[in-house]
Amino acid sequence: QPTLSGDFGTLMGWADRGRRMTVRTNAETPQDAKVAREFGAEGIGLCRTEHMFFEGDRILAVREMILAETEEGRRAALAKLLPMQRQDFTDLFEIMHGLPVTIRLLDPPLHEFLPKTDEELKDVATAMGADPELLRDRALSLEEFNPMLGHRGCRLLVSYPEIAEMQARAIFEAAVAAAKATGAPVVPEIMVPLVGLKGELDLVRSSIEAMAKAVIEETGAELTYQVGTMVELPRAALKAAEIAESAEFFSFGTNDLTQTTFGISRDDAASFLGTYQTKGILEQDPFVSLDPEGVGELIKIGVERGRSTRPDIKLGICGEHGGDPSSITFCESVDLDYVSCSPYRVPIARLAAAQAALRKASGN
Numbered sequence: 001q002p003t004l005s006g007d008f009g010t011l012m013g014w015a016d017r018g019r020r021m022t023v024r025t026n027a028e029t030p031q032d033a034k035v036a037r038e039f040g041a042e043g044i045g046l047c048r049t050e051h052m053f054f055e056g057d058r059i060l061a062v063r064e065m066i067l068a069e070t071e072e073g074r075r076a077a078l079a080k081l082l083p084m085q086r087q088d089f090t091d092l093f094e095i096m097h098g099l100p101v102t103i104r105l106l107d108p109p110l111h112e113f114l115p116k117t118d119e120e121l122k123d124v125a126t127a128m129g130a131d132p133e134l135l136r137d138r139a140l141s142l143e144e145f146n147p148m149l150g151h152r153g154c155r156l157l158v159s160y161p162e163i164a165e166m167q168a169r170a171i172f173e174a175a176v177a178a179a180k181a182t183g184a185p186v187v188p189e190i191m192v193p194l195v196g197l198k199g200e201l202d203l204v205r206s207s208i209e210a211m212a213k214a215v216i217e218e219t220g221a222e223l224t225y226q227v228g229t230m231v232e233l234p235r236a237a238l239k240a241a242e243i244a245e246s247a248e249f250f251s252f253g254t255n256d257l258t259q260t261t262f263g264i265s266r267d268d269a270a271s272f273l274g275t276y277q278t279k280g281i282l283e284q285d286p287f288v289s290l291d292p293e294g295v296g297e298l299i300k301i302g303v304e305r306g307r308s309t310r311p312d313i314k315l316g317i318c319g320e321h322g323g324d325p326s327s328i329t330f331c332e333s334v335d336l337d338y339v340s341c342s343p344y345r346v347p348i349a350r351l352a353a354a355q356a357a358l359r360k361a362s363g364n
């Protein structure tokens with residue numbers, strides 16, 4: 001286990017006294033959450049639940065869910081995933097011991113879940129008692145030309161609300177269990193991905209609220225929670241005033257926001273962005289260091305418009321930029337409440353957040 005002791009720990013203590021923004025981590029495994037806490041993370045800013053769906057034989061149930069033709073079929077597959085998700089979240093809540101935890105509902109590019117080999121297709125067909133050839137057709141019909149701009153994020157939750165219902169139930173049941181086990185209150189923050197339209201958020205929010213009500217009735221436990229959204233599409237930033245009516249928090253997803261603002265695929269950029277830098281068209285790779293002018297302008301708009309509707313809206317960033325010092329300086333300049341980054345970047349983020357706050361206070 002890494003620890004921050006000795007002189008390094010002392011330095012970090014000084015940094016913590018100087019900073020204003022809190023530093024959270026992006027984590028979905030107990031191991032990452034533990035490492036991040038050792039490094040001083042003050043919460044989880046992004047738990048990417050789709051990563052949990054690849055483990056062990058879960059992917060089989062996930063494929064059953066995706067390939068099911070009916071809601072009944074999807075619900076049967078989701079029922080297999082519920083206990084596993086409940087345990088995932090209970091573990092995270094217990095490790096974080098009352099610190100805030102933001103759990104993002106499923107956001108896969110759909111193609112990552114589709115069976116890729118004949119063997120995989122056969123396994124799902126056997127599990128579903130279905131004809132492999134019919135399933136192959138169904139899988140082919142779900143293939144997309146541009147999966148990153150396709151049926152992902154909240155779009156999937158709009159098509160199949162039962163996915164959000166299962167995840168919300170798992171989150172709420174885990175919150176009740178973890179609060180009982182640790183004695184620390186758990187206030188889950190449920191985050192809806194890839195929202196561009198307020199109606200998308202409203203629809204998913206209503207499933208979450210209905211599930212909270214059901215779990216409160218069933219367990220008799222008190223349950224407080226927040227619902228928020230990623231701001232990772234230009235439209236979400238522009239419509240932030242309206243979207244904030246339905247969101248207690250925003251987290252800027254600058255990986256997708258950079259991709260959609262530049263219109264540059266985040267998975268293909270490496271092949272030409274180097275040339276842009278050597279030819280002086282771009283100073284830095286915008287997927288590494290936040291582009292303060294284009295993407296930054298959209299963040300400023302999102303912050304201002306979000307706060308105009310809800311002055312106390314909680315604002316953070318959870319794209320890769322959340323662990324990059326120059327991007328953290330930008331986050332301080334627009335008064336975000338927290339940055340969230342991968343576990344091993346937490347110490348850097350703590351230092352960078354302190355430097356940014358001190359520089360801002362001294363007017364530099």
Ligand code: PEP
Nearest residue numbers: 232253254255256318319
């Ligand atoms: C983002 O888009 O910045 C983000 C954090 O989400 P993901 O990287 O999972 O798309």
Ligand code: MG
Nearest residue numbers: 232253255256
């Ligand atoms: Mg994203």
